[in-house]
Amino acid sequence: MADVESLDSNQKAPLKRKRPNVKGNYGDYPADCHKTLNSNERSYFKPCLHTGPCNSECPCVKDKVMCEKTCMCDADCPRKWRGCKCIASGKACSITTACPCARWNRECDPDLCSGCGAAETLSPTNRYDLELAKECCQNVVIQRDIPKRTLLGVSGVSGLGLFIGENVKKDGFLGEYKGEIISNDEAERRGKLYDRRGVSFLFTLNKTQVIDATRAGNKFRFVNHYKKPNCFARVLFTNCTHRIGMFAKRDLVAGEELYFDYG
Ligand SMILES: [Zn+2]
Ligand SMILES: [Zn+2]
Ligand SMILES: [Zn+2]
Ligand SMILES: [Zn+2]
Ligand SMILES: [Zn+2]
Helix, strand or coil: CCCHHHHHHHCHHHHHHHCCCCCCCCCCCCHHHHHHCCHHHCCCCCCCCCCCCCCCCCHHHHCCCCECCCCCCCCCCCCECCCCCCCCCCCCCCCCCCCHHHHCCECCCCCCCCCCCHHHHHCHHHCCCHHHHHHCCCCCHHHHCCCCCEEEEECCCCCEEEEECCCECCCCEEEECCCEEEEHHHHHHHHHHHHHHCCCCEEECCCCEEEECCCCCCHHHHCEECCCCCEEEEEEEECCEEEEEEEECCCECCCCECEECCC
16 A cells, blocks of 8 residues: 555655655654654544643644644644745745645645645635646645546556546646545455455555545546556645545656556
8 A cells, every 4th residue: 555655665766855854854843743744654633622731641742743723732832733934936835845844745734834825726716727826836736636637448457547638747746546534444344345356446544544445436546556657646634634646756648547556
């Protein structure tokens, strides 16, 4: 199953070059927030609801994750995520810029990131304003939810496959891997059924949740496994939940079948 850690290790060289390593570089945040970054090391987010400051009894502290905007602690809690201060000019915020949101594997938050244009990009009135989308925050693609054109067809490797219907630049957003969000226990039960059928669309979301695309998925469940993948998944923390974005691993030409390494 794909997770941020395995993606990082698969693509060690390019990611290292493009993104400063967050490990050991927590900015103004306490170092014991390090599990915020890796979806496979943390459960789904539950805000802390206690009164008073976040101490050793706080579930966020216990889980070694940041507090979020929905936590009940004070606004000046040092572990509360404060968004980025990027400026919306010439492609603000992306995995190739120094945006702290992107570095922490999160999408920008229109409630917290005030200067990067996340709110403008996500405003329903600007949804199809492509010029604005080019200039403003590039780190809200899952929330914006405008997938690239894709087509179903007979796969080159097995059964049906998904083909890209337009040219896409490297690292470009293809779409969200959607499905039912279920618990690990439920995934275990369903997995036994699916194994008997020989086909499974379960995708690890975080330490406690799995996405099942079998009945409620979108076209991205038809992306086949192939050892030479041309797309990759990123689990991003998005408005206090984990979601999975599919991205181009290299420049894609319209008509190519999409392959993903499920290993
Ligand atoms: Zn707390
Ligand atoms: Zn908290
Ligand atoms: Zn807190
Ligand atoms: Zn930013
Ligand atoms: Zn942004």
